[in-house]
Amino acid sequence: MAGKIWLVTGSSSGFGRLMTETALKHGDKVVATLRKPEALSELSSEYPSSQLLVLKLDVTKRDEVKKAFSAAHAHFGRIDVVFNNAGNIVFGPIEGTPDHLSRELFELNLWGAVNVSSTAVEGFREYNKPAGGHLIQMSSHAGITGFPRVGFYSGTKFALEGVTEALAAELDPTWNIKVTLLEPGSFYTGGHGRGDFAPPHPAYKQPDVSKMLNGEGMSDPVKGVEAVYRMASLHNPPLHFPLGKDALATISAKAKKLLAATEEYAGWSEGLELESKL
Template sequence: MTGKIWFITGSSTGFGRLVTETALGHGDKVAATLRKPEMLSGLSSKYSSSQLLVLKLDVTKSDEVKQAFSAAHAHFGRIDVVFNNAGSIVLGSVEGTPDVMARNLFELNLWGAVNVTSTAVHYFREFNKPAGGHLIQNSSLCGISGFPRTGFYCGTKHAMEGITEALAAEVDPSWNIKVTLLEPGSFYTGGHGRGDLAPPHPAYKQPDMSKMLSGEGMSDPVKGVEIIYRLASLPNPPLHLPLGPDAVATFNDKAKRLLEATEAYASWSEGLELEPKL
């Protein structure tokens, strides 16, 4: 077998679209999934069905996820890499974000991602011969640390981090399933203008969004995607991969703060062991 066979969610824009284009450009095969397949009409006319399969998919619907995996497997014979990427963002204070916006975000970013995660592991183990595959979870530096006006987005990514770490510890090594949490920083993929804005809360100062929308100070997504593609070729990929200088800085800062708190208050946990019963 030459090249890899990818299953990519959220392939219409952003990292999903760029990873799709990059994998195809390297000669790999891609099952590209998205809610509006017509958005990939240009790629469909450029690549034959033997290399690109476009599938309609809403990841919040578990039946659609299973059907999409089944179609991809039937078309290509196996799935080597799943890029679990579909998601969105809500910008707003925790206090000011309406419940419906926050819950819809969790439905997509967390439960949609869980639908894909569980199905990917099932296919890697039960259908690939030999068994195995690489699950790449598109998390965020917001899954490592919380930032103002992204509280619920950070919550979805923190939850994905915890679930994925548990999953990585659960899978039997004999299944040959690799799991990576990709934690990008700020990349100017054009997606920053497509999230939802919560109504402004009068108690909070509203930030200047012009730099975020213009891409000022952000990293180059094309260069970032080449690293994601390289990640998929590693025989022993890391569980965590911070991507971008701000992501690396966030990891270092969080590790420092955790160590400082541990060292400062470790003594408070001394003597808490349960006394043995006689």
């Protein structure tokens, strides 16, 4: 894996920051993108520009995404792995969450990710010689099962899952582009107190967030990112990559429910064929 060139979005904190640091420590080169480059001033002073390039980027602006990828290609010559991580979360019930919060979340988590995805694929195909690359999408186990109080976040990740599966199916195998949906469970990155909070709704009981804020029952993000780094070195990385015991349990339970419903109501699809009009 050493010697690969990464482009990481949302590199100021959480998985993005840790992936940037992990790749650098393994000897790789990184293009770290974020809205406020000063957040990486410490890393910039530790690593030379021949190994780390920090760029300002708002992924919701397609022209900025294009410029960032162009700057990365000009600086390093190619990009091998894109860690499409930039995102946010909104806490609150579906009923009562202000429209502007939910729409802004979709703009960032879905459309921002789409901007990066399409630009990454173009770069892997058109600029890399030989062609190829690996797009890693930051999804979530909440993109497999909708969780209460983060329903709009789940919605953005459900949408990203569908778009990414379709994108992966559209790619010509000769382009040698790999796509992975990273589906982590709860990792204590210290960012669970961040995000946007909808105003409390009087009809809903307010949840106890103390365990979430202190990391109780969560996984270690440093170990998690190392696992993602190892996965990125596979010759044939998976399309779906659940990470964390809670993610495994969530996705396994969802798969069992879907299979049970399919089997229970299979008979309801009998006789629904369209009769020939010939």
